[in-house]
Amino acid sequence: MYSFMGGGLFCAWVGTILLVVATATDHWMQYRLSGSFAHQGLWRYCLGNKCYLQTDSIGEPPGQGPGRAWGKSRADLGAQGHLYSRWRTLRLKEGKGATQAYWNATRAFMILSALCAISGIIMGIMAFAHQPTFSRISRPFSAGIMFFSSTLFVVLALAIYTGVTVSFLGRRFGDWRFSWSYILGWVAVLMTFFAGIFYMCAYRVHECRRLSTPR
Numbered sequence: 001m002y003s004f005m006g007g008g009l010f011c012a013w014v015g016t017i018l019l020v021v022a023t024a025t026d027h028w029m030q031y032r033l034s035g036s037f038a039h040q041g042l043w044r045y046c047l048g049n050k051c052y053l054q055t056d057s058i059g060e061p062p063g064q065g066p067g068r069a070w071g072k073s074r075a076d077l078g079a080q081g082h083l084y085s086r087w088r089t090l091r092l093k094e095g096k097g098a099t100q101a102y103w104n105a106t107r108a109f110m111i112l113s114a115l116c117a118i119s120g121i122i123m124g125i126m127a128f129a130h131q132p133t134f135s136r137i138s139r140p141f142s143a144g145i146m147f148f149s150s151t152l153f154v155v156l157a158l159a160i161y162t163g164v165t166v167s168f169l170g171r172r173f174g175d176w177r178f179s180w181s182y183i184l185g186w187v188a189v190l191m192t193f194f195a196g197i198f199y200m201c202a203y204r205v206h207e208c209r210r211l212s213t214p215r
Contacts, residue, residue, distance in 0.1 A: 002128070004205065005140060008198030009124050012147060015191030016117040019154065022184040023110040026051060029165060031176035041181055042107050054103055102164045109157035110185075113150045117192055120146030124199060140203040147196035151189055158185050 022028075026041030036048055044051045120143045127139035161182070 004202035008195045011195035018188035019114045025181040027179035027181040030179045113153035116150035144196045144199035150192045
């Protein structure tokens with residue numbers, strides 16, 4: 001039983017770290033725009049060496065707002081202006097409402113997944129202790145449910161992102177591919193799923209021992 005919980009706890013820790021890193025980083029997708037390398041995440045997109053919030057791409061061109069042009073030459077502003085203008089055109093074609101809904105859904109599911117994984121870790125650690133107060137609650141079972149919930153949420157997030165990217169965004173950019181933040185999300189799926197499997201096995205072992213013990 002404890003060996004199963006130990007393996008599940010290890011997988012859960014790794015999966016949670018991967019979820020946090022994948023959610024926070026800006027390398028879900030890479031592409032080329034007007035000959036320049038660019039990449040984007042759930043919160044920001046980066047053109048060259050500059051990164052901007054996703055909301056900046058819907059309104060005025062990023063880098064053109066007040067206070068953002070200081071210290072730049074006219075040549076730099078002209079080159080960036082052309083790049084930003086094309087980026088804005090592509091982004092506006094997506095539709096403001098659809099774009100915001102797609103970003104918000106992906107972010108929400110990733111955050112929910114991380115929260116479920118953290119809750120599962122807490123329940124998993126508590127499962128190592130024996131307290132009669134919680135005798136009616138199976139902590140390994142509860143931890144397994146939380147890890148499976150985390151897996152479900154991250155799969156929904158990745159499915160939404162994959163579907164929109166392949167069917168819509170991929171057509172806007174000629175040379176594009178998924179990047180390492182997106183891959184970490186899928187690795188987190190495996191880790192949280194196996195964490196749930198381990199804790200469910202621990203629960204079954206515990207139940208078998210409890211039923212076989214004479215009262």
